[in-house]
Amino acid sequence: MSKRIKLTEEGARILENMLGHFVAETTGVYAALVSSSDGHALAQWSQSELHGSKLSAMSSSLLALGESLSRESGQQACQYVIVETLDGFLVDLRVGERMVLTVLARKDGSLGLLLSACHQLAEELSSRIRKE
Amino acid sequence: MVRRITLGACGLDENDRLVLQSLINILELRSEVRWDFSSEGPGEISIVDLDSESGRRLWGELCRQPERVAIAYGGQAEDAAYRLEKPLRSRSVLQLLQDISRERYVTEAESGEGQSGPATAELSGKQFFQQLIDLFESGTWALRDGDRMLLIDGPRKRAWLRGPVDVLAGMARKSFARLQVLPIEAAALETAARSLDPISAPALIWYFARHHSLALQADLANRRYRLRRWPNLRQLGAGPDDARFCALLSRRWIAFTDLELVAGTRDAIGLLNALAAIGLLQVRPEERNPATAGTVVSGGLFSRIRKRLGVGA
Amino acid sequence: MSELKFIFTGPPGVGKSTAIAAVSEFAPVVTDVLATDELSDIKAQTTAALDFGEITLDDGEKVRLYGTPGQRRFSFMWEILIEGGLGLVILVDNSRPDPLADLDIYLENFSGFIRDTGAVIGVTRMESHPQPDLDDFAAHLERHGLALPVLEVDIRRREDVVQLLDVLMMTCEPA
CATH class of the missing domain: 1.10.10 (Arc Repressor Mutant, subunit A)
Structure with missing residues (x-):
C-alpha cells in the first residue's frame, strides 16, 4: 500500500477553507499552513505574502527536532514546538501521523488560548482527512 | 668536466639501499656531479650501517683512508665526521651528500660549467616504462626473471602472470636491462597463458611503476x-x-x-x-x-x- | 579552534543514517518522519532535520558526525549543519536513475565548503548497479576540476565507513 499523500483539488480546497476560518476566528493568528510530515506544502491560508514551501520544509525539520529532543530527554510525546519572537509566536504540531500544522500569530492573544485553538484545529483536520 | 662520484652502501639493508639508489636520481639533477651507486661495498662516499656486522667491519677500514668519506648510519661512532640518523630521510641524505660533494669534490671552476644534461639514471627509469608500454604496442612477449614470468599480448592489451601479483614487485625492482624480454609465438603464448592469471594492462603498468624503486619524475x-x-x-x-x-x-x-x-x-x-x-x-x-x-x-x-x-x- | 565535526550528505535513502550508526558509539539521534512522496514506495521514513552520532577520542575530545536530510527542500539544514565542519562525506546511490546528476546537486550546493575543507565520495549499491563505474565518477569529477576520492562502499559495514572518514581526513590534512 502506498503511503503517499496526494490531495485532490477538492481536498486542498476543503483544507484551505478550514485554515481560512481558523485564521479569521482566532485572535492574533494571521497565517496557517498544513504540510506533509516530510516537508511538502499541502495547503495554506495567509493574510500576507508567505513562502509556503520553505516554511513547510522548515516546520517539518523543527517539529522532528522537537520530537527527537523530547525523546532524548526522556519526556513523553512532543505536543507543540513553539517559537516566541518579539512580534509573536510560531507554533508547529502534528496533524495525525503524516501531517504538520504551522500557525503564525501576533502577540495579541494569550499563548494558552492560541495553543488550545491550534490543538482543536489539528483534531478537526485530522478527522476530516480520515473521512476524505 | 663533470665529476663522477661513487656512492657506496656498506652493510645497509635492502630497503635502505633502494632508498639511497632512488635518491641518487634526485641528487644528480640538483648537483654538479654524476653519481654512480654501488649497492654492496665502499665508494668514494660510503654510507655505513653500524647496526650491521659488515658495516662495523668496514667502518674501521674506511676511516683509515682519508681520500674516502664515511658517513655513519646507526650504531655508535664518536670518530664519525658525518652522521645520518635512522630511518633514512631523503631531505637529510640529500643535504649531506650535496654538502660533502660541494666541499670535497667540486671546485668552483667546475661548478660553474659543464651542467650535466638529463641524468642517465633518470632516463633509464623512463626508458624502462617506455619499453614496457612499447611492448603493449605490438608483438607478443615473455618477460622472465628466474621463474617469474609475465606474458604480454601487445595488440590485444592483455597480459598474464605466473604466481601472485607480488612477483611483479620483484621484477619491477630490477633494471629492465636485466629482465629477459623474449618474443614469443602467438600460439605458444595462448598455450602458456592458459595456466597463468590474467592481469589488465593498466594494472600491470600501475604495479610496475608502483614498485619500481627509481624515481621516474625528473627533479x-x-x-x-x-x-x-x-x-x-x-x-x-x-x-x-x-x-x-x-x-x-x-x-x-x-x-x-x-x-x-x-x-x-x-x-x-x-x-x-x-x-x-x-x-x-x-x-x-x-x-x-x-x-x-x-x-x-x-x-x-x-x-x-x-x-x-x-x-x- | 574548530569543532571536530564531519558531515554526511547525499540523496534520500542512500544510507546516511546507517553510515553514522555504523561508527557512532551510541545509537544516533535521528529525526525521522514518515515519507509521503515517491520515496515512501521504497522507504517508510526519512530524515527531516539531522542525524547525530559521536566518537570519543582517547583524551576525551568528541568527534561529532552529522547527517543532513537528503532532499533539496531541506537545504537550509545543509547550511546550518556544515557550519564549522572539518569535511564532507557525499554518499551516492548507484541504484537511482541518474547517480551523476545526484552527485552534482551536492557538489553544487556544498561547493564552497568542499573548496575550503575536503570531501570524499562513497558510491553505494555498485554490486547490483555497476554503472556508472568508478572511472565514470572520476571522469565526471574531473570535468568539475575535482579529483576527490571516490570509493565503492557498503555503508552497513563499519570498516567501509571508517575508510571513508580516514580518506576524508587525508584530503583535509595540512600540506
Whole structure:
C-alpha cells in the first residue's frame, strides 16, 4: 500500500477553507499552513505574502527536532514546538501521523488560548482527512 | 668536466639501499656531479650501517683512508665526521651528500660549467616504462626473471602472470636491462597463458611503476604534485594505503617531502611513479617561498581520530 | 579552534543514517518522519532535520558526525549543519536513475565548503548497479576540476565507513 499523500483539488480546497476560518476566528493568528510530515506544502491560508514551501520544509525539520529532543530527554510525546519572537509566536504540531500544522500569530492573544485553538484545529483536520 | 662520484652502501639493508639508489636520481639533477651507486661495498662516499656486522667491519677500514668519506648510519661512532640518523630521510641524505660533494669534490671552476644534461639514471627509469608500454604496442612477449614470468599480448592489451601479483614487485625492482624480454609465438603464448592469471594492462603498468624503486619524475624533490583525476584503485589492484596517499594529493599541490612524511620514501616515489605512469599526475615546479599550509593542529587531531577508529599509522 | 565535526550528505535513502550508526558509539539521534512522496514506495521514513552520532577520542575530545536530510527542500539544514565542519562525506546511490546528476546537486550546493575543507565520495549499491563505474565518477569529477576520492562502499559495514572518514581526513590534512 502506498503511503503517499496526494490531495485532490477538492481536498486542498476543503483544507484551505478550514485554515481560512481558523485564521479569521482566532485572535492574533494571521497565517496557517498544513504540510506533509516530510516537508511538502499541502495547503495554506495567509493574510500576507508567505513562502509556503520553505516554511513547510522548515516546520517539518523543527517539529522532528522537537520530537527527537523530547525523546532524548526522556519526556513523553512532543505536543507543540513553539517559537516566541518579539512580534509573536510560531507554533508547529502534528496533524495525525503524516501531517504538520504551522500557525503564525501576533502577540495579541494569550499563548494558552492560541495553543488550545491550534490543538482543536489539528483534531478537526485530522478527522476530516480520515473521512476524505 | 663533470665529476663522477661513487656512492657506496656498506652493510645497509635492502630497503635502505633502494632508498639511497632512488635518491641518487634526485641528487644528480640538483648537483654538479654524476653519481654512480654501488649497492654492496665502499665508494668514494660510503654510507655505513653500524647496526650491521659488515658495516662495523668496514667502518674501521674506511676511516683509515682519508681520500674516502664515511658517513655513519646507526650504531655508535664518536670518530664519525658525518652522521645520518635512522630511518633514512631523503631531505637529510640529500643535504649531506650535496654538502660533502660541494666541499670535497667540486671546485668552483667546475661548478660553474659543464651542467650535466638529463641524468642517465633518470632516463633509464623512463626508458624502462617506455619499453614496457612499447611492448603493449605490438608483438607478443615473455618477460622472465628466474621463474617469474609475465606474458604480454601487445595488440590485444592483455597480459598474464605466473604466481601472485607480488612477483611483479620483484621484477619491477630490477633494471629492465636485466629482465629477459623474449618474443614469443602467438600460439605458444595462448598455450602458456592458459595456466597463468590474467592481469589488465593498466594494472600491470600501475604495479610496475608502483614498485619500481627509481624515481621516474625528473627533479623529484623540487616539484609539487597533485592528482588530475582520482584513479580507479580497485581496478588497478592498488593497496588500501594507496587510497590514503592519493587522498593527500587530491585537493592541493603537495611537495615530495610532505608525501614522504606520510608515506615513507619508497612508497612516495612508487606512488608518484604509478600515478605518472597512468597519466593522472599533475606536476609543477616548487615555489621558492611556499605558503605555509593550513592548521597545524589538525595533523595531530586526525591521527587521534584514526587511532580511535582503529586505522592508519 | 574548530569543532571536530564531519558531515554526511547525499540523496534520500542512500544510507546516511546507517553510515553514522555504523561508527557512532551510541545509537544516533535521528529525526525521522514518515515519507509521503515517491520515496515512501521504497522507504517508510526519512530524515527531516539531522542525524547525530559521536566518537570519543582517547583524551576525551568528541568527534561529532552529522547527517543532513537528503532532499533539496531541506537545504537550509545543509547550511546550518556544515557550519564549522572539518569535511564532507557525499554518499551516492548507484541504484537511482541518474547517480551523476545526484552527485552534482551536492557538489553544487556544498561547493564552497568542499573548496575550503575536503570531501570524499562513497558510491553505494555498485554490486547490483555497476554503472556508472568508478572511472565514470572520476571522469565526471574531473570535468568539475575535482579529483576527490571516490570509493565503492557498503555503508552497513563499519570498516567501509571508517575508510571513508580516514580518506576524508587525508584530503583535509595540512600540506
